[in-house]
Amino acid sequence: PWLRLRELKKAMPKTPLQMLLRGQNLLGYRHYADDVVERFVERAVKNGMDVFRVFDAMNDPRNMKAALQAVRSHGAHAQGTLSYTTSPAHTLQTWLDLTEQLLETGVDSIAIKDMSGILTPMAAFELVSEIKKRYDVRLHLHCHATTGMAEMALLKAIEAGVDGVDTAISSMSATYGHPATEALVATLAGTEHDTGLDILKLENIAAYFREVRKKYHAFEGQLKGYDSRILVAQVPGGMLTNLESQLKQQNAADKLDQVLAEIPRVREDLGFIPLVTPTSQIVGTQAVLNVLTGERYKTIAKETAGILKGEYGHTPVPVNAALQARVLEGGAPVTCRPADLLKPELAELEADVRRQAQEKGIQLAGNAIDDVLTVALFPQIGLKFLENRHNPAAFEPLPQAEAAQPVTKAEKPAASGIYTVEVEGKAFVVKVSDGGDISQLTAAAPAASSAPATAPAGAGTPVTAPLAGNIWKVIATEGQTVAEGDVLLILEAMKMETEIRAAQAGTVRGIAVKSGDAVSVGDTLMTLA
Known part of the structure; x- marks a missing residue:
């Protein structure tokens, strides 16, 4: 990632490069100590970053202060952000107050971040x-096209005096993305807001990215046009594709509408927080858990508990009191700036990464701190990346455009024309005859698997996986006596850590998994006798 940034800057030395920075979360899902925030910003600027759009999922200015100050101290452009949302708790005054707080902190500009595409044209004009x-401040507007209102919102904002807006080249625009650049350029041509951009040159860029997009077709979401469900669920474009992917992994793609209906309820329970990374993933994952388990909050994700405890900062309104009491277990919620509770951690992180690199024979980069930050921000995949930095085969194969694939005609049906394919988790044997016709389709024999076996009858009450994922940590031990509610293990699924707790008191028997094991929904992990 650092090399990519340097190469982009080398190719575009006069073009300011901009990134999103999640305040105290940086690029991760937890708060980092101030020394990590400071060092990350320093390295990002050194590697070529110019503009930092700093936001906080809770719209808590305390969580943006350290990052904004670090950006300015290193001579880069600090853009404070209003993560736009609507709820009974959000009024025009809410946004004016937050703007003033950001200006007091010190920013070079303000961005209105409409990550869900729910900013109406009239609301955009008013805001x-x-x-x-x-306020005498440069103002920028960022809208997603998911609901179909973004183009109108941008136009009304321009009429109201906004200084800049985000668009995307047409071949990479709309649906989950942004309004098309060319459309807005044409709309404003000949007016007092004429951009001066050459539509013919823009078309050359669009043509280039049409071919690029073909290579990534397999990774696109299901949305082909606008989606009015977002006006109710307020799901950002990136969150919607994540939900689709998560439900596919759980063999529950048909549950999307139920999850979208559950999201506003979870959001209300968590104090009407905006849905933007990481809170969008937290709310979305909790909604998925509520739907798949068939019982609301039967399982509470670690990150959901963190919001209820105040570990992410202030919520717009108080959270659900009963849920908060449940996760606090008699403790007190966090009321200070969450990062004030964190000790400096950069030295410890650096020592840990260097130790692991030495143990695994990993050659760190010349600027080793960049590798340290990579692992610190992406602990689950950062180390794997370093281990395989020069082994592309360890990662996803390079996407290929369909047009680039040579079409060859099979000479005759043969053994090589028989394939085992997996469809939604089920394996089928497919025989393809000359011309591509499928002449035979039979279910494949079950492959040998290391997945946990179902507990035999009478062996106790099975503890099963509520989600498909990987075992993050097994906490219980064989023969241990546990009480109802005790944490037995932690499952990593859908980018979140989910605690699996004992539904009853008992003795742990037959632990069938270990850290790193992949499990499917319903797999028996252990039993309680």
């Missing part, structure tokens, strides 16, 4: 007008 009327 931009009021901010520009009250």
Whole structure:
């Protein structure tokens, strides 16, 4: 990732490069100590980053302060962000107050981040007008096209005096992304807001990315047009594709509508927090858990518990009191800036990465701190990346455009024309005859698997996996006596850590998994006798 940034800067030395920075979360899902925030910003600027759009999923300015100050101290552009959302708790005054707080912290500009595409044209006009009327600050607007209102919102914001808007080249625009650049350029041509951009040159860029997009077709979401469900669920484009992917992994793609209906309820329980990374993933994953387990909050993800405990910062309104009491277990919620509770951790992180690198024979980069930060921010995949930095085969194969694939005609049906394919988790044997016709389709014999076996009758009450994922940590031990509610193990699924707790008191028997094992929904992990 650091090399990519340097190469982009080398190719575009005069073009300011911009990144999103999640305040105290940086690029991760937890708060990092201030020394890590400071060092990450320093290295990002050194490697070529110019503009930092700093936001916080809770819209808590305390969580943005350290990052914004670090950006300015290293001579880069600090853009404070309003993560736009709607709820009974959010009014025009909410956004004006947050703008003032960010200006007091110190920013070079303000961005309105409409990650879900729910900013209506009239609301955009009002919000931009009021901010520009009250404050002398450069204002930028970022809207997603998911609901179909983004183009209108951008136009009304321009009329109200916004200084900049985000668009995407047409061949990479719309659906989960942004309005098309060319459309807005054409709309504003000949007006006082004429961009001066050459539509013919833009078309050359669009043509280039049409071919690029073909290579990534397999990774696109299901959305082909606008989706009005987002007006209710307020799901950002990236979150929607994540939900689709997560439900496919759980063999529950048919549950998407139920999950979208559950998301606003979870969001209300968590204090009407905005849905933007990482809270969008937290709310979405908890909604998936609620739907798949058939019982709301039967399982509470670690990150959901963190929001209820105040570990992510202030929520717009108080969280569900009963849920909060359940996760606090008699303790007190966090009321200070969460990062104030963190000790400096950079030295410890660096020592740990260097130790692991030495044990595994990993050659760290010349600027080893960049590798340290990579592992610190992406602990589950960072080390794997370092181990295989020069082994592309260890990662996803390079995507290939369909047009680039040579078409060959099979000479005759043969053994090589028989394949085992997996469809939604089920294996089938497929025989393809000359011309590509499928002449035979039979279910494949079950392959040998290391998945946990079903507990035999009478062996006790099985503890099963509520989700497909990987075992992160086994906490219980064979023969241990546990009480109802005790944490038995931690499952990593859908980018979140889910604690699997004992549904009853008993003695742990037949632990069938270990850290790193992959499990499917319903697999028996252990039993309680």
